[in-house]
Amino acid sequence: MMEYKGYxxxxxxxxxxxxxxxxxxxTHDGITFSGRSVEELRNSFHRAVDDYLELSCxxxxxxxxxxxxxxxxxxxxxxxxxxxxxxxxxxxxxxAWIAECxxxxxxxxxxxxxx
Numbered sequence: 001m002m003e004y005k006g007y008x009x010x011x012x013x014x015x016x017x018x019x020x021x022x023x024x025x026x027t028h029d030g031i032t033f034s035g036r037s038v039e040e041l042r043n044s045f046h047r048a049v050d051d052y053l054e055l056s057c058x059x060x061x062x063x064x065x066x067x068x069x070x071x072x073x074x075x076x077x078x079x080x081x082x083x084x085x086x087x088x089x090x091x092x093x094x095x096a097w098i099a100e101c102x103x104x105x106x107x108x109x110x111x112x113x114x115x
Contacts, residue, residue, distance in 0.1 A: 002045050005053070006066045009033065009045045024049070026066040 024031035033048040035041030056063035087097035
C-alpha cells in the first residue's frame with residue numbers, strides 16, 4: 001500500500017505484462033498507475049494523484065477528497081448497549097464489530113481493521 005496526499009494506492013503485480021499496477025482505493029474516481037520498478041511505480045502514483053488534482057481544479061470542480069476510513073455516528077443509548085453486548089459476545093471491539101456488520105451489509109469484503 002502506498003499513500004500520497006491522503007490518497008491510498010493498492011498495488012498488484014501483472015505477471016503477464018511484468019509490471020506493477022495500482023489503483024487509488026479511497027475515492028470513487030478511477031485513478032490508476034503502473035511501473036516496472038518500485039521507484040517507477042511510486043513516481044507514477046504521485047503523478048496520477050497530482051494530475052487528478054490538477055484536472056479537477058482545471059475543470060472548475062473540486063477533487064473528491066479521499067475517504068479516511070473514519071466514520072462518526074450517533075445512536076441512542078439502548079442501541080449502543082445492544083451493540084456493545086453483541087461485540088463482547090463475539091470477542092470484538094465495538095468498532096471492529098460495527099465495521100464487520102457494515103461490510104456485510106454493503107457487500108464489501110475488506111481487510112480486517114484494528115480495534
